[in-house]
Amino acid sequence: MATITEGPRPMAMADYKGRVDPDWCPGCGDYGVLAAVQKALVELQIPNHQVVTISGIGCSSNFPGFIETYGMHTLHGRALPVATGVKMANHELTVLVTGGDGDGFGIGGNHFAHAMRRNVDLTYIVMDNQIYGLTTGQTSPTSQIGMKTKSTPFGNVEGPIHPIASALACGATFVARGFSADQKHLSGLIRQAIEHKGFSFIDVFSPCVTYNKDNTFQWFRPRVKKLEDDPAYDSGDWLAAMEKSILWGEEIPIGKFFERTDLPSLDEAEPVLKDGPMVGRPDHIDPAIARAFIEELM
Amino acid sequence: MATITEGPRPMAMADYKGRVDPDWCPGCGDYGVLAAVQKALVELQIPNHQVVTISGIGCSSNFPGFIETYGMHTLHGRALPVATGVKMANHELTVLVTGGDGDGFGIGGNHFAHAMRRNVDLTYIVMDNQIYGLTTGQTSPTSQIGMKTKSTPFGNVEGPIHPIASALACGATFVARGFSADQKHLSGLIRQAIEHKGFSFIDVFSPCVTYNKDNTFQWFRPRVKKLEDDPAYDSGDWLAAMEKSILWGEEIPIGKFFERTDLPSLDEAEPVLKDGPMVGRPDHIDPAIARAFIEELM
Amino acid sequence: MGHTFTIGIGGAAGQGVATPGDIFAKIFSRRGLHLNAYNAYQSIIRGGHTFLTIRTGADPVTNMGDRIDLLIPLNQDTMDRHLGLLGEGGACLYNADTIQPGTHAEGVQLCALPVSTLADISRNKVAQNTIAIGAAISMMGIGFQSLEDVIREQFGRKAAAVADENVAVARAGYDYATQNFRPFARPLPMSDNRYAVLSGNTALAMGGAAAGVKFYCAYPMSPSTGVLHWMATHAREAGIMVRQVEDELGVVNMAIGAAQAGVRAMCATSGGGFALMSEALGLSAMAEIPIVVIDCQRAGPSTGVPTKTEQGDLWQMLGAAFGDYPRVIAAPLDIADCFTLLAEMWNLVDKFQVPGLVLADLLLSEGRLSVDPKVLDFAPHVDRGEMITSPNGGPGEGGYKRYKITESGVSPRAIPGVPGYTHVVASDEHDEDGVLISDMFTNTHKRRAMMEKRMRKENGIAAAVAPPKLQGPADADVTLIGWGSTQGVIEEARALLAEEGITANQLQVRWIVPLHGEAIVEQLKNAKRTIIVENNYSGQFARYLRSETSFVADGHIRKYDGEPFMPHHIVEAVREQLAGGVTLSVPVHEIMV
Amino acid sequence: MGHTFTIGIGGAAGQGVATPGDIFAKIFSRRGLHLNAYNAYQSIIRGGHTFLTIRTGADPVTNMGDRIDLLIPLNQDTMDRHLGLLGEGGACLYNADTIQPGTHAEGVQLCALPVSTLADISRNKVAQNTIAIGAAISMMGIGFQSLEDVIREQFGRKAAAVADENVAVARAGYDYATQNFRPFARPLPMSDNRYAVLSGNTALAMGGAAAGVKFYCAYPMSPSTGVLHWMATHAREAGIMVRQVEDELGVVNMAIGAAQAGVRAMCATSGGGFALMSEALGLSAMAEIPIVVIDCQRAGPSTGVPTKTEQGDLWQMLGAAFGDYPRVIAAPLDIADCFTLLAEMWNLVDKFQVPGLVLADLLLSEGRLSVDPKVLDFAPHVDRGEMITSPNGGPGEGGYKRYKITESGVSPRAIPGVPGYTHVVASDEHDEDGVLISDMFTNTHKRRAMMEKRMRKENGIAAAVAPPKLQGPADADVTLIGWGSTQGVIEEARALLAEEGITANQLQVRWIVPLHGEAIVEQLKNAKRTIIVENNYSGQFARYLRSETSFVADGHIRKYDGEPFMPHHIVEAVREQLAGGVTLSVPVHEIMV
């Protein structure tokens, strides 16, 4: 995946700097995520033309415009199937998917589940701000009960989804959580996620400073606890990961919850790819094979 | 919910007998599910006009046509939102949702997750045959790796979803698994599910005798083990349920994996319903309130 | 319309353009003035450029007009973009500490406000805005009290100290202007009328509430989200069940479920969400479960320009879902009509048990208009159609037939919970009793009969809706044809044309389906020159009208740059077309927003 | 077409109607005969009623025809439903042990087969079918060897013993018939031609494969699922990535992803799935990523009659997704054309970087046709359009502009992986370099320029596609206008009308968008009487044609009962309309399926 095939010059942060500056609100958590991704790519030295960054729609989904890679800014909720298509057509590319909690767990929830069970080899980073930012502040699937938003002015009465538990249940082979304010930690997770062969999911607390007045940087800072700080924690233990996944309140774990490397990713499992990527193959089917297809019908 | 408000005559099996006989293939697992549902309703003595049975599209989704209740045979994958709408408009009705694994976990997967996190008070019975029956036999999201179907003639390479684990991760408050061939057990689960106030999910192994040659009645019979047979098993323990949820192979647990009763169902949590069901309320808003709405704008 | 006065306020998103807008709107409407406000903004939460136009006058103000009288730039960008819009007699109020004026037209009064000397800007971040409002009020010849009242109201009793401070800041601006700037030549009049000021989204929400909607659900999508916001805020008092759903597929199906249970259920979205909902419109029509879906159009295709207006979803609506089925489609003519239309739509939809589609657009949804409160009738006639809500005598001989074949195509519907009427509603083709005729009982004759039963409703629907009527002089030089939200701007363009000696009349279409093509052609047959005006690239309405009538207009005026028509766009295009040679005019939007 | 012979085989689903169908098809096509097969079935896996019609003859057989010559009822229900279809000279072969014949027309030969005496029915469950096939072959005057070959082939070498047994059973039927039944008056001819027999779904799949499709994904939906089945079965040999996806939203977006990565990516569905896909067509058009989506229409609205045919999705396609955008829509004329069209479609779609939509229907998708193998050209011309797949000299001055404004509207596209060409494709409106102009950089002039750039492609597309041509005599009494799959049946109806002395010509539309309305009107302007024939309720094509041309036909023949047209439906309707008074004919489908 992440092998360098061209160019002697090492990639630097500037090579991933997007054509335009991000137009997120000052202080938005997404800035930290962008920087962490760029940092991880520099560390991995992946040429920017071998990376495809794919998003849906939302503040966070504006991401591909702010990083210099091949990018696709698709439809709300549809980044994962698009990314799966990209990967299946050219599995030599490094595929990053970036977006919001609404995009990924709301409208995109079904693709989320299915991309994970297929173990598509991509890295999915959700900038989870527990709110719909771009539409100016409605509840999201990760909004907590009681939260007041424009769509729940008297407080949300619906329970949230649990991204980490769901990812584990759906068979994701790399599951982590980061915090936008801890860029070094986050960028380490992203690096591992990209290196992981298979579906990597990172839920990132990326506070919306404009619309989420509950789950702010200040709220998270004292609560997040790194799983890495507990030497006894075994990220190979699915059930242990499940147990940690539902902690919420005074202590909220971040870090790598789970990784397994024994399952083939979809491109590895798919026999059609044994001859290399689909892209670049000759247009026409071998005439003998084509003839056999017709013979079948005669 | 399940209170009897009319008619002195007790409900009998015949009262739930549908207008037409099921046209499932002879031997189809769905017959057993239908009978189990009817039996549970008789036991609970819920008048048939107070029950709404809602399905999507699929062999299994033909269910509402075969039981005498109010029924809705909706779109492929959309039974749960329809059912949520019914329940929110008239929460005095008993709402059953019936369908297939493709309907519920494939195209309908997003609604599945969200209906559970909302704890909508309904009973969702999936006739899980690990195949797309009505479309004549393609893989479904619960098809196992290696399974040969019309869409995977050389064997499926994609991992399945795990309905029980997913339901637990999404916060379902009643999670069970039944086997169509063990009708008594199944009907007991259904009864409990209907009685449970909140979202009840029952994944039922309901073999497709026509298209699934792997997961047949014979295959399941020696494998299914009732959780109820293990006196140490505590269905109040979420993590224990998770642990059981991923067992597959020589031993496959059936029974009630999990139940919690401490969370309000959506109708209980929703303050607008404190005055009773939405249906039947006067068309017009109280004039004083309406006036206040206009005043706000002046 | 008579004399109007227009204020333009611009700045970056997050700079608080909305608040001065609200304050002016309150002051104007309480003076008994009409107003129309339009906000040109971008899909960005902070930064970028937002430009709010508030136009007021004694007569109904139907659109943003052509001219700015007073420009209030909150940043340099706005000054640079818009100073050129001011003409003779216009004025620009700006913070002299941070903004440099550029070149301007003759007769424009540049009013530099020394903001930091008039207020403590370290304490009050929006001091420049408040000072400018005060100054503006003074120059418009409005007494300070009106402004003070509104400011106090905004902060409420709890924040009396903050209110005091803001009043003082406003006063400083007011007084400074009184002493230093020339007042506008023509002071704003007053009247005893009092108007409600509301957006189209609020009107759609209130119109639904007034029509008896008891279930509203949505997934947020600009520019429709305001409907959800009103509903969520007023749900408890109004007794409406409001739900935010995981996606638009869930939204429309949830509404269908609620509708089947017996309540009026509604939802709103924009083009992309409507695409996702389209499959379920077929379910609504096939199962004969009435719902109302509102589409607030924005500039497409695809995500497009989410904060810009367009009339580009017409063919999506006409083609929504496959197969033939009866439906109703209407486009409200203005913000007041967003309210009024819903009660009419609901009665039709309930009576004929079909989906009803409302085609609004960003211009209406997010624009604001002064509306006579009498228009906001919360007790409109409600006709739920043939509904069985209690067993009464029971269904009688042969049992209940949900899809009984009738002359009208309408079959009485029983709602769940009524003893003796259990039945199944289905998206598969079915027989009169609801039993499927797609499997076992497939039958070409029954299928045909059921299709014809459903489609017969179209006759009843057409009879229940009146054809559009030509407005203006019968023998006009030019006939302008529009649909939906262009009503007001075309009307004003006609008035302007009349001043130039060109008479124009107008056929504005509100009911898209049923269209009454014959009646339209009848009215157009003596037209001297017909021009269709619409806010899209391909002439979606022109093509639809042609599909129903073969009618081809002489010319077209179209706009697809994201901004609405201004009256002069139409006036100039008509002039150009009357001069000959041109049959398609695409006006350029000069205001750079 | 010349003499044809039609077999009707009916039974319950699961009774094995398909196998005899396959056997007959193989036998006929190997005799150098043409054939057309149509299966009327129900949405039920076992039980119900299935009726397969196989029509064969020396000339191309374009449709199911009007008559059954040989009826093989596999159960009583079929006997009861269809015996009446047989006329003078017809025969019915049935299992006399289980089925009772009913009343029948004069001259019909009732051929009772004593199945249980001819075979051991306890061992061989389909003995009745095999015996009937043997008997039929005998009566048709075909040597037994042809049948034996096919049976042996079907079981393959591994099951030689089973094959032997079945051959013996077939032989018993053959011999019994030779001894007891009257052969058909006119034996089937032979020729040296050899045809491939394939369904429309197979043709669509193979056509895609031949056009270089490297990525196919789908969610199962009747009647399109056969495309997925062919693709899945042949993926490894053909080198095609095939994926079954969680839903249609995923399908179309996955195809778009694969297409952006640089391969031809295709998917197929039916109306309901297409509704779900519609939002993403806007993405394809806006991001300028070419894909091909096939819609195999079935009877709607909603789930409708999933196993029945209709041409009811036209307006859904015309209106799919909101906003204006360029696209191509085509309806294949027959099963062979399902293959041929795809290479043409793909070259257009790649060249203009737009979505391409193929409007097939159940009649084509699931029907079967004999096709000259030469038609199945697996090396068609492939034009991928302007694609940058290697850095070469690099983008040059100013860097790469993905959406460069050009005269043609087409901008060269670079695929991910090429150094020096990184860029973002977006569903939001964007500038030439891909930077969004929906937020920060909103700009009415740029927006307009980008809309116009994209829409200019329509000119190129129109120029690349020829207008439809009138078939038949220029001065015909009547001109029949059809689109897509009705080509064959209209053609035969014209031949039958000619026998009655009524000359008819035909305008069959294959390219829906671009339509070439002017050329169509030009060709129709001398028509004596025009009648539009279509398989839907509302005249979807008639309405569309009118929207583009104002053209109104003199009459309409429509059918919306789920079954396709038979030639006599059209003949009788034309006769009726020529007699005057009637302008809309809705033929009754007499075959009760």
Ligand SMILES: Cc1ncc(C[n+]2csc(CCOP(=O)(O)OP(=O)(O)O)c2C)c(N)n1
């Ligand atoms: C089909 C569709 N529905 C709705 C929308 C409107 N929409 C745009 S972004 C968004 C939600 C954004 O929330 P999230 O994904 O959490 O991103 P954030 O802005 O919070 O980063 C919505 C609902 C859309 N673009 N498309």
Ligand SMILES: Cc1ncc(C[n+]2csc(CCOP(=O)(O)OP(=O)(O)O)c2C)c(N)n1
């Ligand atoms: C939007 C849409 N896509 C596809 C279909 C076709 N379809 C009908 S049933 C079905 C799957 C059935 O599988 P499942 O839900 O497991 O039910 P089963 O038949 O196995 O009981 C599909 C794909 C449809 N009706 N609608």
Ligand code: SF4
């Ligand atoms: S609205 Fe929230 S999520 Fe969006 S850019 Fe601003 S801070 Fe970030």
Ligand code: SF4
């Ligand atoms: S195909 Fe399978 S699921 Fe469908 S009715 Fe037959 S046995 Fe049951």
Ligand SMILES: [Mg+2]
């Ligand atoms: Mg968010």
Ligand SMILES: [Mg+2]
């Ligand atoms: Mg299934």
